[in-house]
Amino acid sequence: LGRVAAVPLLVATFYLDGWQGTVATTTIFIAASVTDWLDGYIARKMNLKSSFGAFLDPVADKLMVAATLVLLCTRPLDVGLFAQAPWLLPIPAIAIIGREITMSAVREWAASQDSKLLEAVAVNNLGKWKTATQMTALAILLATRDSRYKFN
8 A cells, every 4th residue: 555655656746847846756665666676575474465566566566567667668868779769768668568467368368268278377486586686776767867966
């Protein structure tokens, strides 16, 4: 629930001018990413799984990632290759959001079929690495999004 509630804060801080907005947005995103990992770790370690948690965890992840991608596309980087090719962020953003929607739909469909099919599309370690890589990349993009503000 905390990660879902963090999405409006992420949006609000993203549009603050100055380095403080960048720091606040990046901090909120990193905190949400770390609590996502920590929540999963504690749940697995202490065997504290619930159907509500199993439902809400991926929803919170998708909300945070989709909101961040949309935000980054509203203020594209104005440096280097990004300035010359403004589509460099929207195209991967569409691919990432599309993949998330597609996998959710496939998992829901598989759940309505049989258990063997559901096992075939269940979350595995590759998905966890994908999420970690995705969260790291988005945190870097958030932290470096505005070239006008330099940290000295």
